[in-house]
Amino acid sequence: MNPHSASGSETESFIPAPGATRGKPVGTGVAIRGTGAYTPEKVLTNDDITHLVDTTDEWIVTRTGIRERRIAAPDETAADMAVRAGARALEKAGLNPADIDLVIVATITPDMPFPSTACLVQDRLGMGPVCAFDVEAACSGFIYITEIATSMLQSGRFHNALVIGTEKLSSILDWNDRSTCVLFGDGAGAAVLSREENGNGDGGRGIIDTRLGADGSASNILYMPGGGCRIPATAASVTAGHHFLKMNGREVFKIAVRIMGQASQDILTDNNLGLGDAALIIPHQANSRIIEMLSERMKLPMDRFHMNLDRLGNTSAASVPLALDEAVEQGKIRPGDYVVLVAFGAGLTWGATLLRW
Template identity: 45%
Template sequence: MTIRAIVRGVGHYLPERVVPNSYFEETLDTTDEWIKTRSGIERRHFAAEDEFTSDLGTKAAQMALEMAGLEADDIDAVIVATSTPDLTFPSAATMIQQKLGMTQGFAFDIQAVCAGFVYALSNANGMIVSGQAKRVLVIGAETFSRILDFTDRGTCVLFGDGAGALILEAQETEGSTSDRGILGTDLNSDGRYRDMLYVDGGMISNQTGFVKMQGNALFRQAVEKLASTADTALVKAGLEHDDVDWIVPHQANIRIIQGTAKKLGVSMDKVVVTVQDHGNTSAASIPLALSVGVERGQIKQGDLVVTEAIGGGLAWGAVVLRW
């Protein structure tokens, strides 16, 4: 028998404040049509002044626990993918652990920007397969609105706030490609591309800083690397493109999503798209899209799902799992 990390429950949370593209027309040289044409984004959510990343992550986690029929103390570990934690330390994960009322286990953050959730899933899978944990709560949560320069139309119109959560549980399986659970992972990074996407803050500048991005250069890297990592993860899983039921990509830009699907030879009918409603929620975008895909009735038990993401670093990767 083989131990697999299967999905037990999913959930998501979006702040109440909805920010349409028209909001930016008041202060920037931009229009709703300009933003939609270049990104596919129509609206996004911004957190309230007293609402932070751990708050968003907690609410997404509560939804996932409810779907799974579990209590907080049924969880062995909490992994939070975020680039916008409440504080420099302690981790947002320990804050969520406390807010959930979880009194045992362990919790930590992973920082790989938009690829963070893929990295977190891969780490959670390793813990489950190795026997270190039976159930892991994996969360992607971001409040990117707090690191945006609202005078830079090239970045501030693209990002939003939100959270998604997924519970992985150890289960004995036959060890075949038809098993439920995570079947293959692939992680990559290359620090030579750091300047394509970064925040000009931190210990170096002693300030929070804002998102800086070389959009055109990043676009070219994204399509190539996302298709390549998805291919590699499928090969590791012993599967092919024709086996895929759904691609759930990082929701950054509709043109990147379309370009990657084309390169993979997968119809857009098999791609879960939420970018129009949420914008780029960084590490939250994949779990948010997974939860919405389940809510819509798109993703069903037994479906083969491929998730792939790329973010600052550059860091990128993919996970193949059977729902």
């Protein structure tokens, strides 16, 4: 991995002129208008998992911070969950499905390889025949689709976008592998993004900036080998466990701390803000120890980091929007606050978004 590629900041850094006073960050003219969340009813506790694999509640809590996670019903799909989260985001945004002209879904557990889950959601929510597609960037998916939607809205050809991260990770977990099955859960989180008619270029509310990155040379530390064209589904591939998520947890952990720290710092400093200017960081909910190390690295107290992984585990592309919606509902984000969304995931991929609420 090239540590310098972690942020893209070498080419895009904001370098104030000598002696210049700190200016306000410049916005994109796009803002989050509403958020929504859905988690399945079934709660699977750590104690429940001790009946499946050789583990303990104490091990899971100490190493990850996770106490329980939600598991979708057998017939409940990523699209089902996305529809519920998306409908809630529309309601909170005060918009109707007919107002949306762009639907982007981030998921690594689509209902089917094709058609896209976004097309299923578009139909089920009763939208018009508008642009709909999926993006696969694993746990960074929501940051990726927020940036894609922001750029498409900025183009002037789209007005209101529904972006959704949704996952049924329980469907790709090996429930005999204690090193992975304890970590993940199911759910969906959504946001409606709109062009701000009056613009937000002068420190107003909205998305300010995003950094995205990827390093495919680390694709072998978190992946699912089967189901694509390299290992299509056969009786042998299923027996060999190729359709389950595989992970080198220790390697992922080390890289996650470094990348999320770098991306969060760069997005703030590149926009001429101090680290302490972030009222709230919404990190990908993978492991409480990763977030604690992020807090040490950024020298920010833990109450500046929103966490819900104790109750939901790691929900991949749904993780950041679920946490964002919860923070909004709990009144932890106030108008005018600077908020950083930051994530990393398989690919490896990573991203950070700076916004003003």
